[in-house]
Amino acid sequence: MEHLERRGTRVPALGLGTWELRGDACTEAVEHALALGYRHLDTAQGYDNEEQVGLALARSGVPRDAVFLVTKVKPANFSRLRAAKSVRESLRKLRTDYVDLLLLHWPSSEVPVEETLGALRELQDGGAVRHVGVSNFTPSQVLEARRYADVFANQVEYHPYLSQARLLAQARELDYLLTAYSPVARGKVSKDPTLREIGEAHGKTPGQVALRWLVQQRVAAIPKAASAENRERNLDIFDFALSEEEMARVAALDRGERLVDPGDGRDWER
Template identity: 50%
Template sequence: MDYVNLKGVRVPALGLGTWQLSDAQCADVVRAGLAMGYRHVDTAQAYKNEDQVGLALADSDVPRDEIFLTTKVWHERLEADDLKRSVDESLTKLRTDHVDLLLIHWPNPEFPLGRSLEALAEVKARGKARQIGVSNFPVALLREAIERHGADLLCDQIEYHPFLSQKPILEFARAHDLMVTAYSPIARGEVAAHPVLTRIGERHGKSAVQVTLRWLIDQPNVAAIPKASGEKHLRSNFEIFDFKLTDEDRAEIDGLLGDRRLVNPGWAPEWDPA
């Protein structure tokens, strides 16, 4: 396993995403992933599967302190008291007294950002979250959170894959000692048949998906959380630590970067230019 090391925190660079996993399938996938060697698990209140993730954690032989667990507060629950209540609900479902990373899932201008960040910091101070961060925050909101409100953030979780440049956020993150966690890292499967990624994979005896995940976690401060619906894809995603991309490979992948955004709901903020 490779790691992102920031602010005294060691985060497995490859995590297990659980978006769209539910019921027994979710618990089975998380259980299998932990048995396989995954130690970074990502969930959220909005995924409605925290209870299944918690069940898998409880069933696993892996000690809780070896697992980096992330959950997120939904954008409609960012009023301070409601945020704190929602965290307690998440911890109950997850069967743990803390998460390793707690994120604001989406920004919401209806709630003053400073107050939400204060509540997040209070949750951390009470030991219910080891680290705090945000998700889907463009540079302007990151700057407001850190420079105006003094928030001590570890992470911004964003959509990031070979078809979506996130250069402004990556540059800001590296300048401010932030981790970027890439969700939808394989562009909802679109990378799998891409000719450039497939050709690079053939050079290494790997798939286009494996090439993409390797490209992501090779980047400074970047982790990736691909979802897998079963053990076959779990294992394939995990088998990326036995090869290295060349400078030529990386240059070819960088040449694909554009503005292909797959996640853009009505409540999304104004994004940074690609």
């Protein structure tokens, strides 16, 4: 497993996303992932599976401090009082005293980011949160958030069909971690002829090429993998490297295809 280092913290470059995994299927998936060697887990209050993730982590036998655990505060809990209470509930469900990274799941037009991040900083000061960050924030929204907290990460949709060049440049300039969700475009990359051709040259699948492309940009990727086969395959991306030409060919697949959009007319590039 490769790691990405930000401000003295090492983050596994590949993690397990758990969106849409619930109940026993979620518990089994997380347990299996940890047994394979995954050490980066991503969940959220809005996923309704924190309890299952926590159960799997407790059952796994993997030391808590060996896992980079991420959860997110949902917008309904962004007020100062609700934020703190909801995070304590998340910790109870996750069976842990702290999370490594706590994110604001989406920007809010109702609660000032200063208020929510203020509450998270208090939790951080108390040791319940190691790092705070954001998710689905545009470049200007990241700058606004940085006025009120040390933003460690921004988690966004990122795959070969959706360029995040502006956020990637900003992440490098400001030294925050960019994390890619939906990194294989919900399976769409599997049928891509360019990715298939590149993969065949390395004995890899199109999905593995897409994940390797992200990791080589120093971006963390958190693919959801409901099947054991996909969890194993996704982890098998650290024994090859893409050439500069291959990296450019993957980048050229960008077509501005956004799979997750709240439909509020926001300017994602601003």
